[in-house]
Amino acid sequence: MKRFIGFVTKEFYHIFRDKRSMFILFGMPIAQIMLFGFAITNEINNVNIAILDKSKDTKTQKIINKISASKYFYIEQEISSEYQIESIFKKGKVKAVLVFENHFVKNLQTQKQAKVQVITDATDPNIANTITNYVNAILQNHTQEINNTNQPAYQIQTQTQLYYNPELKSVFTFVPGVMTVILMLVSAMMTSISITREKELGTMEVLLVSPLNPLQVILGKVFPYIFLSIINATVIVVLGVFVFGMPIEGSILLLAFESILFIITALSLGILISTLSNSQQTAMMISLMGLMLPVIILSGFIFPLSSMPLPLQVISNIIPAKWFIIIIKAIMLKGASIEIIWKETLILIGMTLFFIVLSIKKYKIRLE
Amino acid sequence: MSQEKIIEVKNLSKKFGSFTAVDNISFDVYKGEIFGFLGANGAGKTTAMKMLIGISRPTSGEVTVAGYDVKTAAEMVKKSIGYMSQRFSMYDDLTIKENITFFGGIYGLSRNKIKEKTAQLVSELGLEDAVDKLVGDLPLGWKQKLSFSVALLHEPKIVFLDEPTGGVDPITRRQFWEMIYAEAHKGTTIFVTTHYMDEAEYCDRVSIMVEGHIEALDTPKNLKQQFNVESMNDVFLKLARNVE
Ligand SMILES: Nc1ncnc2c1ncn2[C@@H]1O[C@H](COP(=O)(O)OP(=O)(O)OP(=O)(O)O)[C@@H](O)[C@H]1O
Ligand SMILES: [Mg+2]
Numbered sequence: 001m002k003r004f005i006g007f008v009t010k011e012f013y014h015i016f017r018d019k020r021s022m023f024i025l026f027g028m029p030i031a032q033i034m035l036f037g038f039a040i041t042n043e044i045n046n047v048n049i050a051i052l053d054k055s056k057d058t059k060t061q062k063i064i065n066k067i068s069a070s071k072y073f074y075i076e077q078e079i080s081s082e083y084q085i086e087s088i089f090k091k092g093k094v095k096a097v098l099v100f101e102n103h104f105v106k107n108l109q110t111q112k113q114a115k116v117q118v119i120t121d122a123t124d125p126n127i128a129n130t131i132t133n134y135v136n137a138i139l140q141n142h143t144q145e146i147n148n149t150n151q152p153a154y155q156i157q158t159q160t161q162l163y164y165n166p167e168l169k170s171v172f173t174f175v176p177g178v179m180t181v182i183l184m185l186v187s188a189m190m191t192s193i194s195i196t197r198e199k200e201l202g203t204m205e206v207l208l209v210s211p212l213n214p215l216q217v218i219l220g221k222v223f224p225y226i227f228l229s230i231i232n233a234t235v236i237v238v239l240g241v242f243v244f245g246m247p248i249e250g251s252i253l254l255l256a257f258e259s260i261l262f263i264i265t266a267l268s269l270g271i272l273i274s275t276l277s278n279s280q281q282t283a284m285m286i287s288l289m290g291l292m293l294p295v296i297i298l299s300g301f302i303f304p305l306s307s308m309p310l311p312l313q314v315i316s317n318i319i320p321a322k323w324f325i326i327i328i329k330a331i332m333l334k335g336a337s338i339e340i341i342w343k344e345t346l347i348l349i350g351m352t353l354f355f356i357v358l359s360i361k362k363y364k365i366r367l368e
Numbered sequence: 369m370s371q372e373k374i375i376e377v378k379n380l381s382k383k384f385g386s387f388t389a390v391d392n393i394s395f396d397v398y399k400g401e402i403f404g405f406l407g408a409n410g411a412g413k414t415t416a417m418k419m420l421i422g423i424s425r426p427t428s429g430e431v432t433v434a435g436y437d438v439k440t441a442a443e444m445v446k447k448s449i450g451y452m453s454q455r456f457s458m459y460d461d462l463t464i465k466e467n468i469t470f471f472g473g474i475y476g477l478s479r480n481k482i483k484e485k486t487a488q489l490v491s492e493l494g495l496e497d498a499v500d501k502l503v504g505d506l507p508l509g510w511k512q513k514l515s516f517s518v519a520l521l522h523e524p525k526i527v528f529l530d531e532p533t534g535g536v537d538p539i540t541r542r543q544f545w546e547m548i549y550a551e552a553h554k555g556t557t558i559f560v561t562t563h564y565m566d567e568a569e570y571c572d573r574v575s576i577m578v579e580g581h582i583e584a585l586d587t588p589k590n591l592k593q594q595f596n597v598e599s600m601n602d603v604f605l606k607l608a609r610n611v612e
Contacts, residue, residue, distance in 0.1 A: 006473030202455030
């Protein structure tokens with residue numbers, strides 16, 4: 001135990017005396033969260049929209065005027081068919097299209113309800129969300145006014161449709177994403193670099209000649225990063241909750257358990273990488289190409305998995321980060337309990353065991 | 369010098385793929401002697417030494433160190449030996465004191481023992497004013513001497529030094545060899561590799577390795593006599609020529 005403490009102390013000296021490590025450990029998570037968080041604004045003002053009025057009656061005209069009169073929207077153009085929607089979104093001219101159904105007035109009178117479809121460009125998810133809310137508010141306001149003037153009560157229904165980003169990514173999905181990336185970076189990349197550093201400098205030999213056994217050496221090297229990763233995960237969650245209002249619907253204990261599980265997954269990957277490389281450079285390259293890239297591209301963090309080609313969707317299943325993101329989203333946003341996410345949890349545990357066994361095997365071979 | 373064998377090597381070989389780095393070498397080292405393990409670059413010195421200290425597995429052959437079989441009792445062997453690797457074997461980003469504390473710690477020395485050793489070691493090396501300096505800021509010669517002292521912290525029976533004087537100036541080399549003598553005087557066995565032939569003169573016995581084989585093994589005096597030359601350097605040149 002005393003040896004272990006001595007070892008860990010030395011490891012902390014390495015970390016705290018290295019500017020690069022300190023930056024990755026503490027600067028990066030905060031910078032990333034702030035960047036993603038504040039880049040996503042909630043204000044809208046004079047947003048360009050298009051109108052597709054299939055009914056062209058007095059009622060629709062009234063609503064259109066009302067919308068156009070608000071300071072939030074500017075009617076950039078009127079279009080005549082649904083086929084145009086895709087192309088004007090592509091050109092980026094408008095952020096939303098309002099579609100009034102055929103026979104709007106008639107439907108209101110006969111069925112007491114009519115439909116307006118709000119189609120938004122959700123590449124900027126918060127804006128899309130806000131647009132929908134504002135349109136809703138204007139329509140509701142309008143129906144209330146009319147219903148007050150003792151005409152038969154009726155409803156205007158809005159249907160929302162999102163283009164490009166149907167999962168509606170926002171700060172709520174960035175927090176889990178950033179957390180996953182940071183944990184991978186700290187746990188996998190930093191440990192693999194710190195282990196290969198000893199190999200590169202030749203100190204690993206000295207450690208192996210000492211009475212410490214290889215397992216103790218690895219545990220001693222890995223422990224500080226478990227500790228720092230837990231701190232990092234906590235900082236990210238706290239920022240998400242207190243600065244960006246991210247909810248934690250589920251159990252914090254479960255969230256902590258799943259995070260520690262993922263940290264261990266990442267650490268075992270880090271150890272595996274360190275057995276495959278003899279220089280810090282190689283370890284960094286393997287970590288970046290083999291871990292960070294898939295985490296960013298295939299985990300569903302930035303690009304929705306459902307819109308990916310099938311082969312990529314299949315490959316994404318072997319990315320631990322994908323499962324972790326599903327798990328923390330479920331816990332934080334939907335309040336899922338272990339009964340709901342046991343399958344994903346088991347997959348992560350399985351992957352972790354696999355990596356650990358593999359790195360133990362590889363590690364032995366390297367010693368010979 | 370005693371005739372008690374402290375290292376026994378029998379038919380030791382190491383192959384990397386089809387390349388044989390160490391080819392069937394056998395020799396004994398006696399307790400308390402300074403054993404010079406000589407050879408040109410790439411002769412296989414480091415490879416052989418790594419098998420003796422148990423961090424590389426022999427392709428074939430037997431090694432006994434301090435009475436223990438390296439293959440089956442590596443743990444016991446590790447406790448009896450100190451090692452200074454060819455590459456610098458301390459942490460540049462730790463201070464002298466932190467390095468000593470760390471290495472003392474992994475060998476299980478008590479806190480008091482470490483304190484006592486640190487004080488003794490820095491005063492011997494004249495580094496009192498530098499204990500809290502990063503090792504990385506020390507001149508190479510000091511680093512090497514410090515490294516040697518740290519390899520001796522746990523008072524091993526045998527210390528393995530892989531080119532301990534590589535790249536340092538002649539004066540520091542002389543001082544280093546004085547430290548080696550002092551340690552050997554206490555009864556510690558010294559196993560040292562070098563390719564400085566003048567250093568070979570300081571050894572009790574030397575083996576000369578050429579391309580994985582041991583071509584000669586005796587006291588420097590006998591070797592010079594046998595080859596009928598004035599210096600170890602000439603012995604070495606003659607041997608190298610014979611092999612070609
Ligand atoms: N892990 C390895 N894989 C393949 N070849 C190796 C390996 N380690 C050493 N060699 C080769 O074995 C030979 C002996 O190397 P070794 O390092 O033992 O020489 P050395 O006598 O210590 O030389 P030097 O004086 O340069 O330290 C060299 O040709 C080297 O390239
Ligand atoms: Mg060598």
